[in-house]
Amino acid sequence: MIKVENLLFNYGKKKVFDHFQLNLSGGSIYGILGPNGVGKTTLFQLLSGLTFPNDGRVIVNGHVPKKREEGFYQKMVYLPEDLTTPTVSPYQYVKLLGPMYPNYDEQIFLTYSERFGIDYNQVFNTMSAGVLRKAWLAVVLSYQTPLLMLDEPSKAMDIEGQRLLRKMLLEIQAEGRTIVLSTHHLREMEQLFDHVTIMNETGHVVLSQPVDTLTQDFRTEWIDVKPTSTAVISYERSSRGYLALFKEPSDSGSDIPLELIYNGLTKRKEV
Numbered sequence: 667m668i669k670v671e672n673l674l675f676n677y678g679k680k681k682v683f684d685h686f687q688l689n690l691s692g693g694s695i696y697g698i699l700g701p702n703g704v705g706k707t708t709l710f711q712l713l714s715g716l717t718f719p720n721d722g723r724v725i726v727n728g729h730v731p732k733k734r735e736e737g738f739y740q741k742m743v744y745l746p747e748d749l750t751t752p753t754v755s756p757y758q759y760v761k762l763l764g765p766m767y768p769n770y771d772e773q774i775f776l777t778y779s780e781r782f783g784i785d786y787n788q789v790f791n792t793m794s795a796g797v798l799r800k801a802w803l804a805v806v807l808s809y810q811t812p813l814l815m816l817d818e819p820s821k822a823m824d825i826e827g828q829r830l831l832r833k834m835l836l837e838i839q840a841e842g843r844t845i846v847l848s849t850h851h852l853r854e855m856e857q858l859f860d861h862v863t864i865m866n867e868t869g870h871v872v873l874s875q876p877v878d879t880l881t882q883d884f885r886t887e888w889i890d891v892k893p894t895s896t897a898v899i900s901y902e903r904s905s906r907g908y909l910a911l912f913k914e915p916s917d918s919g920s921d922i923p924l925e926l927i928y929n930g931l932t933k934r935k936e937v
């Protein structure tokens with residue numbers, strides 16, 4: 667579904683991607699994680715044809731995004747982190763643009779709006795940050811595209827909004843559609859991910875694999891004292907002691923907190 671090969675991308679002299687690779691097959695919820703400024707938003711813009719690679723190959727849903735074909739935009743939706751604030755209401759907006767998407771359903775827009783508790787007749791540019799995000803989510807989810815790319819979808823949202831968002835995304839995934847999302851709200855969102863991709867400070871992919879295979883590569887162990895061994899790639903402190911992460915296969919299949927893996931691979935040792 668998404669294939670990126672040898673991607674090179676610069677903003678002027680600033681190199682963002684240097685031989686970047688990514689391969690996501692579809693039908694799952696993919697988490698894209700990385701520190702501020704590594705290029706997650708730029709990657710979404712490249713995947714949605716809003717900006718073009720300097721070199722390399724980008725294929726999304728069988729299309730080259732750079733070509734900006736109509737058929738490409740009918741099958742995907744990209745909700746950016748920085749939302750626009752048109753001077754129309756969400757309802758006016760979907761009435762106008764919804765019919766461009768073959769699976770758009772006005773009733774679904776109304777249902778999502780109701781579930782989020784938003785007033786779909788309120789003009790976008792009068793909304794608070796969290797309500798604005800809920801309104802845009804109701805809009806883009808109503809398009810019912812096979813692929814959704816969501817940059818920080820839970821940003822500014824209240825706790826109930828985040829819970830509803832997780833529920834909606836799981837419903838969409840259960841329909842066999844694909845969601846690619848970036849987030850810094852790792853603890854709140856990690857339970858959604860079928861697959862996780864972690865980029866480090868230099869914009870390189872340091873991990874990209876199904877979440878249920880992580881125990882083949884990592885294990886955790888409770889330790890009483892602060893870990894000093896170099897075999898411990900990250901740890902977190904709690905009332906039970908220190909939960910240490912090792913880059914070694916695990917004997918048990920128990921879940922490993924993604925934040926520990928993220929910190930271990932992006933060089934922050936202590937959580």
Ligand SMILES: Nc1ncnc2c1ncn2[C@@H]1O[C@H](COP(=O)(O)OP(=O)(O)OP(=O)(O)O)[C@@H](O)[C@H]1O
Nearest residue numbers: 677680682700701702703704705706707708709747
């Ligand atoms: N229009 C632009 N012109 C020049 N540099 C840019 C532009 N947009 C982004 N950058 C730079 O490109 C790099 C990647 O930015 P990007 O917004 O893709 O990162 P990000 O991973 O999404 O960050 P965050 O987690 O803070 O949202 C950063 O160093 C940023 O300063």
